[in-house]
Amino acid sequence: EKENEANRNLIAKLLPVLDNLERAMAQAQKSACDSESCRTFVQGVEMIDGQFRKLLEAEGLKPFDDRGAAFDPVRHDAILAIETDGHPPDTVLDVVERGFLFNNKVLRPARVTVAKQPARPGGDPGAQDLPEESLEQEEGETDE
Template identity: 45%
Template sequence: MLGGERGVKTNETKEQQQMEEHLEERQEERTETSPAEAEETSAQDPARQPEDDRLSELQRQAEENHSRFLRAQADFDNYRRRTQKEKEELAQYASLKLVDQLLPVLDNFERALQSGGEAAESHSFSKGVDMIFRQFYQVLENEGLKKIEAVGQPFDPELHQAIMQVESEEHESGTVVEVVQNGYWMKDKVLRPAMVKVSG
């Protein structure tokens, strides 16, 4: 009789243990989370904050580098335009030095014409020199040389070099009355100012 009761109790004990194990498994299943829930939980985890800060810092650096690139590109474009303009000006005024060296020759031609024209017997010589002078001056004009018209103009220190002040009834004070040596433009630059006499 006792053996039967002991067998029943043993069975009850096994069933109780099985029930308890089953309940523990169910409890573990409830406590487990899905991958999405785990990711959401980890996103809210303060331990991930340094990674977010690092990402923000990298984005800031990327924007700053992009701004620097745009500024460098703009500076390069400005440099390219400036050097192109300098190159064009250099080509435009390449003959400036040569023309400047030829101006004294032009002056001597004019003096020869003035002195030669005073003697009647030198008419043929004067005519020949005049032809050479005009041909020579035409070559210089083709290079961009142009005489500064000074007589009757107000004195301008940018265009004129005053060597004397004279009294004049025909001109107002500060007016160029005579050119001693011609001045010249080279395209849009003053190659040499004119030596002039100015009314006082």
């Protein structure tokens, strides 16, 4: 039990390194690598990335990508809600930062964008039409 918790804590600390390695690989693939030494360097980093991922997976780390799934507050951290008719409300539209499971338990929730129902024409469906004096009275009450 203590060993599992120690492994969990160590792997959690390694996730930002894994994220940055992934970003570096994505940038390297976008960049023009004109020289043989540059291509060799990128291939070397790709090999290190693959080795690092295999090692972490062997220890119980598993990434997850829930695009299209229903939002789950245990597995997801919603950072943006986007109005759309193309998906049901609370559907994961995009993954900004991958989530990870460690031994089948959430180690880090995925940071995601989710669908929300578009506002209906004419304003917020939950808003009430209050007379102007009611708004002023409510504002006055909060100032005291």
